[in-house]
Amino acid sequence: MATIEKDEVLARIVRLQQLMAAEQVDAFLVTQHVDLFYITGSMQAGYAFIPASGTPVFYVRRSLERAELESAVRVETMPSLRGFKVQLEQDHPAMFAGGRNEAAVRIATEMDVLPAASYVRLVDVFGSGCALVDGSSLMRQVRMVKSPWEVSRIEAAAQVVAEALVEATTIIREGITELELMARIEYEIRIRGHIGLMRTRTYNMEITTGMVGAGEAVAVPSAFDGPAGGLGLGPSFPQSTSRKVIKRGEPILIDIGCCIDGYVIDQTRTAVIGGLPDDLAEAYAKAEELIHAAEAAMRPGIACDSLYTDALAGAAAAGLADHFMGYGINQVKFLGHGIGLEVDEWPVLAKGFNTLLAPGMVLAVEPKFTFPGRGVVGIENSYLVTDTGCRQLTRSPEGLIVIP
Numbered sequence: 001m002a003t004i005e006k007d008e009v010l011a012r013i014v015r016l017q018q019l020m021a022a023e024q025v026d027a028f029l030v031t032q033h034v035d036l037f038y039i040t041g042s043m044q045a046g047y048a049f050i051p052a053s054g055t056p057v058f059y060v061r062r063s064l065e066r067a068e069l070e071s072a073v074r075v076e077t078m079p080s081l082r083g084f085k086v087q088l089e090q091d092h093p094a095m096f097a098g099g100r101n102e103a104a105v106r107i108a109t110e111m112d113v114l115p116a117a118s119y120v121r122l123v124d125v126f127g128s129g130c131a132l133v134d135g136s137s138l139m140r141q142v143r144m145v146k147s148p149w150e151v152s153r154i155e156a157a158a159q160v161v162a163e164a165l166v167e168a169t170t171i172i173r174e175g176i177t178e179l180e181l182m183a184r185i186e187y188e189i190r191i192r193g194h195i196g197l198m199r200t201r202t203y204n205m206e207i208t209t210g211m212v213g214a215g216e217a218v219a220v221p222s223a224f225d226g227p228a229g230g231l232g233l234g235p236s237f238p239q240s241t242s243r244k245v246i247k248r249g250e251p252i253l254i255d256i257g258c259c260i261d262g263y264v265i266d267q268t269r270t271a272v273i274g275g276l277p278d279d280l281a282e283a284y285a286k287a288e289e290l291i292h293a294a295e296a297a298m299r300p301g302i303a304c305d306s307l308y309t310d311a312l313a314g315a316a317a318a319g320l321a322d323h324f325m326g327y328g329i330n331q332v333k334f335l336g337h338g339i340g341l342e343v344d345e346w347p348v349l350a351k352g353f354n355t356l357l358a359p360g361m362v363l364a365v366e367p368k369f370t371f372p373g374r375g376v377v378g379i380e381n382s383y384l385v386t387d388t389g390c391r392q393l394t395r396s397p398e399g400l401i402v403i404p
Helices: 004-020 031-041 062-069 081-091 115-125 135-142 148-171 178-190 279-298 303-316
Strands: 027-030 046-049 056-062 074-077 105-109 130-134 210-214 252-260 261-274 336-339 343-350 362-365 368-371 375-379 381-385 388-392 401-403
Touching: 004 027, 004 031, 004 046, 004 279, 027 031, 027 135, 031 135, 046 081, 056 081, 062 074, 062 279, 081 115, 081 368, 115 130, 115 252, 115 303, 135 343, 148 252, 148 261, 148 362, 148 381, 178 210, 178 252, 210 375, 252 368, 252 375, 261 375, 261 381, 279 303, 279 362, 279 368, 279 381, 303 336, 303 343, 343 362
Parallel strands: 027 105, 056 074, 105 130, 261 401
Antiparallel strands: 027 046, 046 056, 210 252, 252 261, 336 343, 336 362, 362 381, 368 375, 381 388
């Protein structure tokens, strides 16, 4: 288990404070557990209060002892929610001084993930003298750029996935089920340190260790916001791996992740027993061509949406537009996404997301083609944007995995 250095956490707080000052925000109330971990170094239950200038405090309900051991910022006992503002007024008198225009006290929080009931209670607690404003984009912007330490954790996860894939593919044969293959992969990454889950930010979007699916089952659409839905194990989890038996000649999509010290890697490889039909083999080759084109284009200053539109044009030129990133009305409108503490971080390689790439951003790029009733083929690598281009973080060899 790697330990986050105090200076690492404090540097994140400084970057957040700089964005807060630019947006005329007086303080940031951090409530979500992943953001708490990012901004304090601890994932204990409570709220972190980050003033635009001054001393941050992590107010903890449980466990105070753990937070005191882990947190890089000052830790205090969290009072009752009703007494929280009184505590803040005592700890940050300049901000809540009675002589200033209290209507100007703007407190940002993560409204993209804050439950409505919690928001209503906080509004009541802070009263008319404060305004709760949406700080979601501020936090996501800070987290968008990774430090060398964060990249090292993602690379550690990539190494685990590479080792696990080598071991797991040895069991692929006609007659095993998707679930058996997924279970072997999960075993191999778990014994190497995977924490057992992949965190997401999007409301109602859940994700397991990944997606392993073969033939028609993996091409079944689902509510999951990705190019491959998967049949799943039933209505209670209608996505990803099912009990379908794997057959010769059908594509096996192995879209898996791993989470080490909180940080995730995202990778896809395609396998087949024997060989793919010609049209699916051509589509797979096109996916590799598209990911290499994106790799060559990824460098600081390039707009995220341009990478998506270029890939879309490439798929159309090959006559595969209808199959790109899903099929028909179930197509998703992106090529890739940021990864880090969560699978669905910023930036997103999608139409309208015109953020410019910058050094330190980490993205998973995943061109895939869906053929209803037949399967999904594609590839996914994760990349670090560098000063001069990008560097691949995934370590599994590319190319179709052919099982004799």
